[in-house]
Amino acid sequence: MLPDVVPAWPAVGSIAGGVGALGLAWAIRRHRGRPGVHWFLGVFAAQATWCLSYGVGLLVDDLAIRILLEATTWLGIVWTGVAFLGFALAYTGRSDVLRSRLFVAAVGFGLLSTLVLATNPVHGAFWTGFGVDPVFGVSTVSYAFGPWAYLVVAVETVLVASAVFLLVDTLLSYGPLYRRESAAVALSSLPPGFALVAWTLEIGPVPQLQLAPLMFVPHVLLDAYAFDRAEMFDRHPTTSRAAERTAIDDLTDPVIALSLDRRIVRLNPAAETLLGVEAATARDRPLDAFLDVPIGGENDEGDETDDADAEVAVETRGRRRTYAVSTSKLTDPNGTHVGYTVVLSDVTERERRRQQLEVLNRVLRHNLRNDAGVVNGYGELLVERLEDPELVRMADAIERRSGALAALGEKAGTVESLLDDADPTAVDVDETAESIVAAARDRTPSATVELVIGTETGGGPGAEIGTVRLRADALRAILENSVENAIEHHDGEGTEREDGGPWVRVTLRRESAEGGENDGGRNRLVLVVEDDGPGIPDHEVKAVESGRETALEHGSGLGLWVVEWAAGALGADVEYADRDPRGTRVTASVPVADEE
Numbered sequence: 001m002l003p004d005v006v007p008a009w010p011a012v013g014s015i016a017g018g019v020g021a022l023g024l025a026w027a028i029r030r031h032r033g034r035p036g037v038h039w040f041l042g043v044f045a046a047q048a049t050w051c052l053s054y055g056v057g058l059l060v061d062d063l064a065i066r067i068l069l070e071a072t073t074w075l076g077i078v079w080t081g082v083a084f085l086g087f088a089l090a091y092t093g094r095s096d097v098l099r100s101r102l103f104v105a106a107v108g109f110g111l112l113s114t115l116v117l118a119t120n121p122v123h124g125a126f127w128t129g130f131g132v133d134p135v136f137g138v139s140t141v142s143y144a145f146g147p148w149a150y151l152v153v154a155v156e157t158v159l160v161a162s163a164v165f166l167l168v169d170t171l172l173s174y175g176p177l178y179r180r181e182s183a184a185v186a187l188s189s190l191p192p193g194f195a196l197v198a199w200t201l202e203i204g205p206v207p208q209l210q211l212a213p214l215m216f217v218p219h220v221l222l223d224a225y226a227f228d229r230a231e232m233f234d235r236h237p238t239t240s241r242a243a244e245r246t247a248i249d250d251l252t253d254p255v256i257a258l259s260l261d262r263r264i265v266r267l268n269p270a271a272e273t274l275l276g277v278e279a280a281t282a283r284d285r286p287l288d289a290f291l292d293v294p295i296g297g298e299n300d301e302g303d304e305t306d307d308a309d310a311e312v313a314v315e316t317r318g319r320r321r322t323y324a325v326s327t328s329k330l331t332d333p334n335g336t337h338v339g340y341t342v343v344l345s346d347v348t349e350r351e352r353r354r355q356q357l358e359v360l361n362r363v364l365r366h367n368l369r370n371d372a373g374v375v376n377g378y379g380e381l382l383v384e385r386l387e388d389p390e391l392v393r394m395a396d397a398i399e400r401r402s403g404a405l406a407a408l409g410e411k412a413g414t415v416e417s418l419l420d421d422a423d424p425t426a427v428d429v430d431e432t433a434e435s436i437v438a439a440a441r442d443r444t445p446s447a448t449v450e451l452v453i454g455t456e457t458g459g460g461p462g463a464e465i466g467t468v469r470l471r472a473d474a475l476r477a478i479l480e481n482s483v484e485n486a487i488e489h490h491d492g493e494g495t496e497r498e499d500g501g502p503w504v505r506v507t508l509r510r511e512s513a514e515g516g517e518n519d520g521g522r523n524r525l526v527l528v529v530e531d532d533g534p535g536i537p538d539h540e541v542k543a544v545e546s547g548r549e550t551a552l553e554h555g556s557g558l559g560l561w562v563v564e565w566a567a568g569a570l571g572a573d574v575e576y577a578d579r580d581p582r583g584t585r586v587t588a589s590v591p592v593a594d595e596e
Contacts, residue, residue, distance in 0.1 A: 008138050010209060014055030017216030021047040024223055036091030042083035050076025051213040058138035066141060067130055073210075074117055074126060074152070077196070081156030081163075082110045084189065088163035109155060116148050125149075133208045140208040145200065153200045160189050188222035191215035254323075256342040257330065262287050262295050265339060274314065274323075274344065287342070293325045295340050311347070322348045376402035422569075424469040429525065432472065433508055436479045440487065440504070447487045447502035454509035465510055468525065468592040470570055475590070477566035478527060478574075479506065482586045485559040486531035494532035495582050505530045511589075525590040532583040536560070541576050563588075 025044035031037045050073055057069035085106065089097045097103055120126040125148035133142040167186040195212035198204055204211075254271035258264060263286050267279040275282060275290040282290065293312050310325045323344040330339040379399030386392050430453055437451045453465060486504045496503035507528040544560045563586070567574045572590040579585045 008059065008136075010136055010138050010140075010211075010214065011055045011058035013217060014051050014058065014213035016055075017213050017220060018048040018051030018055060020217060020220030020224075021045075021051065024220060027224075035093070035095065036087045039083055039087035039090050043080060043087055046076045046079040046083050047216055047219075048076075049073075050080060051216050054210060054213045058140065061132070061139055063130075063132065066132065066139060070130070070141060071117055071120070071126075073213075074149070075114060077156060078110050078113045078117070078152055081159035082106050085159045085163045088166040092166050092169070094166070106155075106159060113148065113152055120146075126152075135206050135209055140206075142208045150200065153196060157193065157197060160193055164189055184222045184225050188219040191218050253346070254344040256287065256344075258287055258295065258340040258342060260337070260339055262340070271344070293327075293342065293344075295327050295342065311351075312344070320348075321346055322351050372402045422471055422473070424471055426467050427470055427472045427475060428467050429465040429475070429508060432475060433479060433506060436476060436483065437506055440480075440483045444487050444502070447490070447504065448497060449483065449487075450503075450505040452505065452507045454507065465508055465525070470525075470590060470592050474566040474569040477562050478570075478572075478588050479529070481559045481562045481566075482506075482527075482529035485536075485563075486529060486533060486584070488559075489536075490531065490533040493534070496532045503532050510592075523591060525592045527588040527590065529586045530579055530583060532579070535578060535582075535584050536576060 021044040025041050025048070028037060028040060032041075053069045053072035053076060057066055057073065060066050060069060086098060086103070089095060089103070116123075116125050125146045127143040127146050127149060130141060130143040132139050134140060164186045167183075192212045192215040195210070195215045199207070199210045199212060251268060252270055254274045255268045256264060256271050257266040263284050264282045265284075267275070267277075267282055272279055272282075277290065287293070287295065291312065291314070294310050312323050312325055314321050314323060324347045326343045326345070328341050328343075329337050330341050331337055376399055379395050379402055382395035383392055383399060386395055433451060433453065437449050440447070440449045483504055483506065487502050490502035492502075493500045494503050505528075507526075507530070509526050511524045511526055540560055544564050563574060566572075567588055567590075570588075570590045572588045575587045577585045577587070
């Protein structure tokens with residue numbers, strides 16, 4: 001029926017496959033320069049040569065011309081597989097393999113096959129007994145396949161299968177990102193590939209008819225989908241693979257990949273420099289031959305414990321450097337433990353700064369506290385013994401200033417504790433706030449310090465916040481310093497007391513995440529400290545909010561900085577606002593969790 005509707009249909013189908021290949025080559029020419037495009041143009045050139053030579057040959061009766069066209073058909077077969085593998089390597093981000101001996105050997109095989117094909121009349125390695133054997137109204141031919149013809153089909157099948165594997169691997173590795181493109185191109189190679197193998201093995205009722213050129217029609221349609229609908233060359237896996245390599249190779253931190261038996265599998269350039277060895281030399285050697293670091297471990301039952309974190313000192317380029325070692329398990333996509341990744345971060349400067357801060361802080365706290373205590377004691381004696389009012393005033397100033405210096409030393413100790421990592425603990429917020437307010441009242445009896453504890457449903461007598469989990473030292477630091485700052489910097493001209501004396505109100509309440517009162521969620525603790533003093537100078541607030549102090553913007557003490565660092569330790573937000581009609585409102589919103 002088909003020969004009656006479409007005369008010479010095998011030739012028409014073959015020529016259609018070749019024209020389609022040329023059309024796709026024309027369509028993607030604008031993408032030249034992007035990964036894999038030049039190789040894909042080569043694929044289409046080989047396919048067009050294969051299909052057009054075979055299709056035109058089916059319409060030619062002259063034996064000499066028919067032999068020439070059959071040779072050209074084989075030329076297309078030879079180079080289709082080589083070009084397709086080149087495309088798969090370049091497109092999936094493995095362009096370095098294109099310079100490998102293995103791929104060069106594949107190209108060499110193509111060149112040798114071309115030479116064997118051109119000299120076939122001499123040795124008959126491709127075919128012998130060539131003769132026209134018409135079927136379906138076209139000039140099909142029959143001949144005995146030579147050993148090189150079978151070898152070409154076998155090699156081309158391996159090359160195409162390898163290319164399909166690379167594309168499928170990309171599909172599985174990068175999920176939906178390149179799924180449509182890779183799947184379409186991988187599937188497109190199957191119809192002509194199976195048809196070629198079937199023709200070579202003379203499978204089917206008409207063994208002299210090669211259907212592979214006709215099968216390039218669905219091949220072209222799938223490729224067209226990949227180019228048009230899936231935007232194949234607008235986003236390609238080379239980007240992802242390059243990102244993976246860059247993420248490791250371009251890191252300044254040494255990265256080492258180990259097998260389960262702690263042997264080196266891969267080093268990035270930074271690790272090569274640290275170990276003083278090239279990756280090729282270090283590969284498959286135990287890590288402890290170069291560096292003694294803990295890698296995982298086992299418990300008493302022999303099970304793997306959590307990944308190790310440690311520090312190691314390394315002598316490199318005549319200098320001693322300290323590295324923080326972070327070890328993590330390396331797993332395959334199924335979650336199977338297959339090795340370890342070791343990352344070494346240079347913390348030499350950090351450790352040096354930490355030591356300097358520890359020494360400075362110890363000297364500041366110890367010497368300043370002791371010396372300030374001595375000065376304070378002498379100041380008290382002078383105040384008691386001197387009679388001259390002017391000298392008494394000066395002695396009183398000495399006493400007050402020395403007391404402030406001693407308090408500064410104590411604040412330095414608070415800062416040191418806040419900079420350390422500490423786990424949250426169970427804290428009774430009500431008790432903590434009450435003790436801080438009581439201490440402030442005892443310390444400055446002339447100040448009025450109020451405490452208001454509220455809940456989402458209101459406040460007043462009997463209201464409680466309860467126990468939550470957070471860093472107790474940071475909570476105390478925020479409250480103590482906010483209250484202390486309000487009292488210490490009060491100017492005696494307040495509006496809340498008739499005498500204008502210091503007035504401070506501490507308010508604590510719990511809120512849900514969205515600030516609502518009736519949704520049942522309680523996961524924020526809001527601390528508000530209000531005063532009716534002169535307000536915090538703008539330059540001090542700006543210094544804290546900008547995160548740095550300059551000669552033009554510097555605070556008069558550590559109080560605001562302690563509040564800021566304590567808030568950071570709690571993960572809290574701090575806001576400073578003016579209070580009407582006078583004073584400052586400091587609000588800290590702290591994320592918390594119930595004790596249970």
